[in-house]
Structures are given as structure tokens and as C-alpha cells.
Amino acid sequence: MSTFQIEGGYKLNGTIEPQGAKNEALQVICATLLTNQDVYIENIPEIRDVLKLIEILGKLGVQTERIEKGKYLFNASEINIDFLKTKEYAELAASLRGSIMIIGPLLARFGRGFIPQPGGDKIGRRRVDTHFIGFQKLGAKFEFDADNHWFSISAEKMKGTYMLLDEASVTGTANILMAAVLADGTTTIYNAACEPYLQQLSKMLVAMGAKITGIGSNLLVIEGTSGLKGCSHRILPDMIEVGSFIGLAAMTASNITIKNVGLEHLGIIPASFRRLGINVEQKKDNLVVKDTEHYEIDSYIDGSIMTIADAPWPGLTPDLLSVFLVVATQAKGSVLIHQKMFESRLFFVDKLIDMGAQIILCDPHRATVIGLDRKHCLRATNMTSPDIRAGIALLIAALSAKGKSTIHNIEQIDRGYENIDARLNSLGAKITRL
Incomplete structure (x- = not known):
């Protein structure tokens, strides 16, 4: 210590x-899982939480390259989903609350995801219900192993729908948004968080080919698409x-x-x-x-x-x-x-x-x-x-x-x-x- x-x-x-903004970095780095093409992100803060997330993605199969200080290349063309079932993943993910945002992209692209109950600051109750209720509304099946504190989610193909979030959760909105961009049809998210971090994530997803309207408001409308491409993004x-x-x-x-x-x-x-x-x-x-x-x-x-x-x-x-x-x-x-x-x-x-x-x-x-x-x-x-x-x-x-x-x-x-x-x-x- x-x-x-x-x-x-x-x-x-x-x-x-x-x-660079820590909260934005955690979101946009998770979004690199949505495509098999190169994604360049600049102004990444090289702090413990962000570096730990990059480490998790690397062990998941994402090729990461530090081009220069704060600038990284990510390529998620070869993902090893089985890593999600390992003890090493459980220990890494449990110590980083932001790791929960890998679930939305993995669910969207590979149809399943697993994560232990997230850790992070001891500042009071920080429930994750908003994330999984949103996934369920998109058609996913959710299971919680209460004995081992383990979440799992799966879906053959998600379908767009209307949802009213029970709270304007920043990470919850980000996770659901990343899941919805590859769903069939139109998804409407009301009471969405609209912090600059979410606006930046939305703009990055649009640059990757997603169709999102209402950016900056608490009403997001997403037209699902079949795939996303690479992009370059700079963090605020x-x-x-x-x-x-x-x-x-x-x-x-x-x-x-x-x-x-x-x-x-x-x-x-x-x-x-x-x-x-x-x-x-x-x-x-x-x-x-x-x-x-x-x-x-x-x-x-x-x-x-x-x-x-x-x-x-x-x-x-x-x-x-x-x-x-x-x-x-x-x-x-x-x-x-x-x-x-x-x-x-x-x-x-x-x-x-x-x-x-x-x-x-x-x-x-x-x-x-x-x-x-x-x-x-x-x-x-x-x-x-x-x-x-x-x-x-x-x-x-x-x-x-x-x-x-x-x-x-x-x-x-x-x-x-x-x-x-x-x-x-x-x-x-x-x-x-x-």
C-alpha cells in the first residue's frame, strides 16, 4: 500500500x-468490442482503472497497441469468449466496476456475456439492475448466481423495443446503447443519461456506422444495423x-x-x-x-x-x-x-x-x-x-x-x-x- x-x-x-476523461475512456474502450476493425483512441488517461480495463480486453483477445502516450490502437477481430469463464477474469473484473460495460458489446456481437458482481468505490449501494433490465427488454435472457455473485446474459438475436429506464444511469445507458446498435429494428431509450461521456460514446458509435438520434437529450432512438466499422476517436x-x-x-x-x-x-x-x-x-x-x-x-x-x-x-x-x-x-x-x-x-x-x-x-x-x-x-x-x-x-x-x-x-x-x-x-x- x-x-x-x-x-x-x-x-x-x-x-x-x-x-482525458476517465469515465468516457471506460465507455469508449469497451465499445471497441463492437467491431472487428481497427479503432484508434486518443487522450486516454493512463490511470489504474483504465489500464486494468485495457488489460482485461487484452486477455479477452483484443489486440492493443500503445502508439504513444495516451494514444492506443484496438482490434477485437479475435475474441476468446471462453476467457470469461476463467478465475483470472473473475478476479480482474470484480475489482473494476467499469468492466460491466463489456457486457453490452459482447451481447450485441457474440450473443452472450458473463461478469462477476462489479467492485469499485465503497460509496454506498450501486445497483446494476438498470443494465440487465434493459438487456431483457431487448430480448436477452438473464441469470444471477447469488451464491457466487455471478451475472450471465445471452440472446440469439436482440430486437429493438421501447424502454423507460428506472434511473438515468450513465453506465446503464452506455451498456444498453452499445447492445442496441446491433439489434434488429428500432430501440427507444427514455430517461437516458445524457452526460458528455454518453454524448461522446454516441458520436463514436455513429462514426462506426451506428444510427443514433437524440444525442445530448434523455431520449435516444437507435436504428439497429448489421455491423460496425473502425474509427478514430479523441476523449474529452x-x-x-x-x-x-x-x-x-x-x-x-x-x-x-x-x-x-x-x-x-x-x-x-x-x-x-x-x-x-x-x-x-x-x-x-x-x-x-x-x-x-x-x-x-x-x-x-x-x-x-x-x-x-x-x-x-x-x-x-x-x-x-x-x-x-x-x-x-x-x-x-x-x-x-x-x-x-x-x-x-x-x-x-x-x-x-x-x-x-x-x-x-x-x-x-x-x-x-x-x-x-x-x-x-x-x-x-x-x-x-x-x-x-x-x-x-x-x-x-x-x-x-x-x-x-x-x-x-x-x-x-x-x-x-x-x-x-x-x-x-x-x-x-x-x-x-x-
Whole structure:
């Protein structure tokens, strides 16, 4: 288990560029299974979760070639479906939640798929019913081995249909979409997720020959086709990293320029940070964060405490609420952080309270933060990263705290952030990887 040792309390300065979007990468890499032709993908973040997915596809028979940093060639012309029944596959897939998205493409192209119950962050219940209900509506047969926690799905030929998703699941929508592109007839998916990741996946599938309308909306219509071809695709900048860097600049009272952010795909993220009083300026496709020695949280017109809450796109992504919570600890004023989707994601606040933050955990979904306005600096401490997003939030807190902090289990952070210690050290941070 690796550890970060952080000497905090220093202002940072300089320019940083976000990596490719992790959540998009997991989807589009799975989509390479839909064709026997070459697929080129650029701007792939070389992080633990993505590299593990590439490893799984390689063992499944996908030929993968790293052309240069972040650019890979995939060819799925020779797939060994029997690998899905091996113990090695079970261990690899169980440790990566994103691996569930190989099921849709395999079902579409080969008529069957198997996967163990997915792993990933321990942030609360993350059911996968939406995926398999969607497959069943397309005509597939689903079986669940409760004793061994093993899912299997099969279909001789899927047929297009209408479906209303029980939740706007991003991975569920992606999985069903990839299954539907090779089904007979028309599939209509209502209450579909429409995050930029889904839009990018849809555009890639269209480039491969799929027929999809409604991209960017919650109503997708797919005309099934008999086969898909190869393509080239470039992954968007990671909006979660962009938000993390905004939060980092605010907490450390730093001047940081974030380059090539893909501004049109950030939605309300910059505006939401401005509601916390943070000065976020737009300069072409860059964001500049400065003058953050003091920032004051807005309140509602009637003077009541403001709420920052997650919501399906174009609402605020839940992956950034941990960062918003940390940033609020040094603001002037109070805010209610409402994490609607996952009931365990706010439990890391006990570590911030140990550092001197004034936070009231109301229930598993809500926390009230009373900002300190830098009158009391956070204290350095020892802590353990429980998940990817809490991990980066704790790293930001440690960088703002005076003294030496230690973060254990940083493999969680590495799952979502590429070479984060070296990149932040280039801005003046003092992070040592042990």
C-alpha cells in the first residue's frame, strides 16, 4: 500500500492541463468490442482503472497497441469468449466496476456475456439492475448466481423495443446503447443519461456506422444495423479533474491556470464554484483561478443557507461534491452539501473534522459546512483515502493545512488521477510518494 506525505500550507502557481476523461475512456474502450476493425483512441488517461480495463480486453483477445502516450490502437477481430469463464477474469473484473460495460458489446456481437458482481468505490449501494433490465427488454435472457455473485446474459438475436429506464444511469445507458446498435429494428431509450461521456460514446458509435438520434437529450432512438466499422476517436478533457483543480486553487489561495478544459462540456461546474465565491475566469478554452485569499458563499434571496446538490446532467456531477465540501471549509459563510445519489460518500468528513473543519453530518446524504474564512487553518493529520473522489478532496485539504499530513491507500487516488503528485509538485506543492 502506497502513501502520500504532504507538507501543506504553501501557495501554488502555474499552469496545469487536465487528463482525458476517465469515465468516457471506460465507455469508449469497451465499445471497441463492437467491431472487428481497427479503432484508434486518443487522450486516454493512463490511470489504474483504465489500464486494468485495457488489460482485461487484452486477455479477452483484443489486440492493443500503445502508439504513444495516451494514444492506443484496438482490434477485437479475435475474441476468446471462453476467457470469461476463467478465475483470472473473475478476479480482474470484480475489482473494476467499469468492466460491466463489456457486457453490452459482447451481447450485441457474440450473443452472450458473463461478469462477476462489479467492485469499485465503497460509496454506498450501486445497483446494476438498470443494465440487465434493459438487456431483457431487448430480448436477452438473464441469470444471477447469488451464491457466487455471478451475472450471465445471452440472446440469439436482440430486437429493438421501447424502454423507460428506472434511473438515468450513465453506465446503464452506455451498456444498453452499445447492445442496441446491433439489434434488429428500432430501440427507444427514455430517461437516458445524457452526460458528455454518453454524448461522446454516441458520436463514436455513429462514426462506426451506428444510427443514433437524440444525442445530448434523455431520449435516444437507435436504428439497429448489421455491423460496425473502425474509427478514430479523441476523449474529452476530464471535467472532474478540472473541478478538482479549481478547488485546489481556492483552498491553497493560489493562482492557477487550467488549460484546454473543454469549456463547452463543463456544464454548470464553473458557475457552481462561483456560488462559493471563487473567482473563476474564462479565457478562450482556459480557466484562470486567482484572488482566492478570501471567498464568500452566496445565500438565497431570502437569506437562507445555500444548497449545493448533485443532479443528473446538465445538473452538477456527484463526483465533485467531495471537492465542493472541502472548499467550503475555508470559505466565509455556510452551505448545505446534499449528496443525493450515494449514501456513504460523505462519511469521509470525519477526517476533515479531525483537521479542524466545522462540519455537521446531518445524515448519510447531507452535511452542513460552516466556513472558517481562513481564521483557523486546517491541521495536518494522518488519514486513509476511502475512494477516488474523497481521496483527492483529502489531498486538497492536506495541501492547505500547515504541517505534514499523511494519506494512506493512495491507490484509490491513482485510480482516477494520473501522476497527480508530480503534476501538482510542478505547481509548487510538496508531495512525496512513499
